[in-house]
Amino acid sequence: MIQLLLYFEGEIEDHLLIFADSSAEAHSDLMSTFRKISKLFVGKLMHVFVDSSKADNEQVLDFFGVKKEDGALARIINLSEQESINKYAPDFTELTEENLSKFAYDYFAGELKKYLDSEEIPEDWDAKPVKVLVGKNFEENAYDETKDVLVEFYAPWCGHCKQLAPIYDELGEKYKNHPNIVIAKLNADANEVDDIDIISFPTIKFFPKNSGRKIIDYNGGRNLEDFVAFLEESQNADVKDDQVDAAKDIKDEL
Numbered sequence: 001m002i003q004l005l006l007y008f009e010g011e012i013e014d015h016l017l018i019f020a021d022s023s024a025e026a027h028s029d030l031m032s033t034f035r036k037i038s039k040l041f042v043g044k045l046m047h048v049f050v051d052s053s054k055a056d057n058e059q060v061l062d063f064f065g066v067k068k069e070d071g072a073l074a075r076i077i078n079l080s081e082q083e084s085i086n087k088y089a090p091d092f093t094e095l096t097e098e099n100l101s102k103f104a105y106d107y108f109a110g111e112l113k114k115y116l117d118s119e120e121i122p123e124d125w126d127a128k129p130v131k132v133l134v135g136k137n138f139e140e141n142a143y144d145e146t147k148d149v150l151v152e153f154y155a156p157w158c159g160h161c162k163q164l165a166p167i168y169d170e171l172g173e174k175y176k177n178h179p180n181i182v183i184a185k186l187n188a189d190a191n192e193v194d195d196i197d198i199i200s201f202p203t204i205k206f207f208p209k210n211s212g213r214k215i216i217d218y219n220g221g222r223n224l225e226d227f228v229a230f231l232e233e234s235q236n237a238d239v240k241d242d243q244v245d246a247a248k249d250i251k252d253e254l
Contacts, residue, residue, distance in 0.1 A: 016074065018049050020071070021068060021071075022053055030095060033096065040101055044108070076112070088115050117135060117190065119135070119136075125137065129175070129183065130169055131182060135193060150184065152184070153186050153202060154189075155189040160202060175231070
């Protein structure tokens with residue numbers, strides 16, 4: 001992430017990116033259009049062309065979920081948040097002057113939603129004790145107000161994540177039939193979640209039930225006993241809260 005931020009560093013925080021193959025037949029016309037757009041937003045947008053045919057740009061392509069075979073694509077990014085890149089994708093495929101200018105104007109008008117990468121939801125995402133979350137099913141499961149949800153944000157290449165995997169699987173096995181506790185994981189290298197920035201792997205966060213979208217960073221130990229103690233404590237806290245609410249209801253009735 002740090003290297004990518006350096007790639008786009010500068011005083012202007014908003015960037016309009018064009019991803020395209022410089023060897024494509026229409027490349028010259030595309031660059032002519034891009035130059036016209038750049039004159040409309042001088043001092044407001046940094047205009048960047050990323051050649052998808054160059055091996056040196058593979059890291060940038062991977063980060064944006066772009067492949068050479070996707071053809072020419074546009075993205076707007078904002079770097080105002082430290083160690084974070086907000087991305088925006090258009091709803092069109094033709095990179096015309098009209099489309100690109102409207103894309104930029106809509107961005108500055110605050111009419112665009114952030115683009116978040118997501119894998120497709122696996123058919124068997126909930127078949128195993130550790131539930132598999134992706135960007136597209138994260139919201140409804142992590143923020144389920146009836147469940148206490150523990151989520152590991154991992155990367156497939158991360159050594160510490162691989163070490164944690166058998167322990168986390170054991171934790172899932174322990175709570176697979178629990179009515180209130182869900183153990184889940186999300187590949188944060190391929191999926192993004194709104195308002196949650198993952199800086200290191202693995203990152204573990206707890207989403208308590210009936211909390212109004214509260215998120216608790218898990219900073220405890222990484223042994224099975226540590227996770228169990230944390231989850232059991234959360235359950236005890238829930239029981240106490242329920243008892244307080246019940247007592248309040250009785251008092252109100254009296």
